[in-house]
Amino acid sequence: MAPITDKQLESAIADILRFGVVLAAIVVLIGALMYLHHPLVAPPDYSHFHAMPTELNTVAGVLHGVLRLDAKSVIQLGILFLIATPVVRVVFCIIGFTRQRDVLYIGVSTTVLIILTYSLFRGGR
């Protein structure tokens, strides 16, 4: 792999951030249109916190819901894309620093990725 300059790395990071935000916004918007397809029902009571059905709280559950064309699951999918955007950005940094043979920052970025992965996969349990 050819080494890349900081400038090229910055440009790649900007591209991935824009792609992630646009994708997430489009998916949430599609979910919103599905959600508001029945506009006259009463909204749920949000004044007290109550745990949601677990299918909206896990990646697998959301994907199942999307296959059933469940509006709330489609919104959650967009939100998952959004949460994934900074994570992918860190992966891009690791690749970039690897191509620059910057051992110190490969280590730093990997540490951040481990913390993020821990939160995403072990966080709630």
Add this chain to the structure above:
Amino acid sequence: MNVLEFSSLLFGTSTFAGLLGALTGLGGGVVIVPALVLLFKVDIRYAIGASLVSVIATSSGAAVAYVREGLSNIRIGMFLEVATTAGALLGAYLTTKLSSHWIAIVFGVVLLYSAYPSFTKEPESLSASKPNALATKLKLNGSYAGSVSQERYSAQNVPVGFGIMFGAGTLSGLLGIGSGAIKVLAMDQGMKLPFKVSTTTSNFMIGVTAAASAGIYLFRGYIDPGIAMPVMLGVLIGSLVGARILVRSRVTTLKVLFSMVIIALGIEMIYSGLRGRI
């Protein structure tokens, strides 16, 4: 109220919050949480869940331009993200241990603190170019296009900055905000980095910091699609419009006016928290 009216009202309020957040430079999160809690009587846990999602959207959106211009320092950002993400894990954990009264009180204090700089003169730039041994070892230096020439900078007081960043991450995870004001404090005043570099690098870090607690929020059910959807879309649009206005005009008067709104929200949050109404 039906679901369409509820979503529309939430969307409108969020757009305004995003606008306000962009114009004051505080971010949408600090406005939308009190608005949801005080106006819509939404449980604070749903409010911080929706806010955190909108924070990732706005900071990632704004970072596109800053990173491309080479203003955000990717290495400094990455290094300090070790502290902010670890802090965010702690903060997200604390949301389950603290009652919502306490979360509201801490939130109010952070609001008051965030609004404070709008009433003081812009702090002198204390940026230093003399290389610091630890910073050099960690490659925490760089340069950016200043008004006259390319200006070089090197981070100072690295452990202090790292420590403040841990605190910023904790508050971000606890309150569902970007805590940009504290991140800027850590870099600008703590590490003596140029103000421009501090604000843009802070923005760059906010998305990753928020993502660290977002996973935990999701599993706990704090991110409800019915609230997060209008809030995310509204704050995103509001902050995009706000950024445009900011480029075209100077908004000193508006800034002071909006900061008063934020102070009022802060006092109300503390008061409601103490009275046990939140």
